[in-house]
Amino acid sequence: MSDTARLAEPVTGHCLCGAVTITVTAMRCEVDICHCGMCQRWGGVFYAGVKGEAAEVTGEDAVTVYRSSQWAERAFCGTCGSNLWYRFLPTGNRSFLAGLFDLPKGFGIEQQIFVDEKPDWYDIARESPMLTGPEVIAEAKAHGFSFD
């Protein structure tokens, strides 16, 4: 999906208390949604992340990083508790919580993953590709990532 539109200007977001700011350049105009049980426990509901080409973080002293699994870490502000990012360790790629930024209208949804773990009390109305957990893992294994 390399043809996805990107924001022309860098966009800066911040946590609830403002101790941490994150500036993302060339942000893709779509969110990535994960309904897995870990994301629900982490944020209370599904995870919605945004990605760009590069990111600059200020206030690193306030950031706490939690290694949530063999292949991922999750960061949050140690002062206000706002979740900040999810990093997939095999690639080092981070996605940042969409809610940290004042995003312009018009963002799409790249995909929704782990839809088989989604509780039945909500649905996201906008049409988007949906993958179950086993489908996500099979796709990652096809790219050479190991989850064992």
Ligand SMILES: [Zn+2]
């Ligand atoms: Zn904070």
Ligand SMILES: [Zn+2]
């Ligand atoms: Zn998840």
